[in-house]
Amino acid sequence: MGHSRKKLDLTGQRFGRLTVLRPAENIDKRTAWFCRCDCGREAVVKTCHLRSGHTSSCGCARPSVADRLTYIDGTCVEALRDKRPRKNNTSGVSGVDWRASKGTWRASICFKGRRYYLGSYARFEDAVRARKQAEVNLHDKFLRELSGHSD
Numbered sequence: 388m389g390h391s392r393k394k395l396d397l398t399g400q401r402f403g404r405l406t407v408l409r410p411a412e413n414i415d416k417r418t419a420w421f422c423r424c425d426c427g428r429e430a431v432v433k434t435c436h437l438r439s440g441h442t443s444s445c446g447c448a449r450p451s452v453a454d455r456l457t458y459i460d461g462t463c464v465e466a467l468r469d470k471r472p473r474k475n476n477t478s479g480v481s482g483v484d485w486r487a488s489k490g491t492w493r494a495s496i497c498f499k500g501r502r503y504y505l506g507s508y509a510r511f512e513d514a515v516r517a518r519k520q521a522e523v524n525l526h527d528k529f530l531r532e533l534s535g536h537s538d
Contacts, residue, residue, distance in 0.1 A: 460500070496526075
């Protein structure tokens with residue numbers, strides 16, 4: 388015989404900037420709540436997101452990604468400094484991807500809103516070398532000039 392869990396009543400409880408007002412319609416079979424944020428806006432939030440701390444405001448307290456990034460001439464300065472490959476990268480090296488249809492490695496680099504193709508290479512190492520050289524010539528030079536150190 389299945390156990391029926393007693394539904395938590397979060398009415399009146401605070402989670403960060405949110406105060407739970409009343410139950411809301413379930414979201415994806417999960418219990419949800421109408422909440423009022425300290426800023427005055429209302430939001431519907433799942434119980435698990437409230438209790439885990441995943442959601443603690445209507446969104447007003449979380450600066451957007453765009454607010455945390457600095458763009459100069461279409462180039463994200465923080466991304467250039469970070470140098471880590473994006474999460475969807477499959478080669479492990481930014482700007483290097485395998486072109487299965489051609490059986491080659493392609494190197495490219497984005498800078499100031501444009502993508503530059505650096506060539507196709509039979510060897511992965513050659514594509515990486517082309518990409519790294521382009522980073523020195525474009526990204527690193529740009530960052531040095533930005534910080535006032537020109538070589």
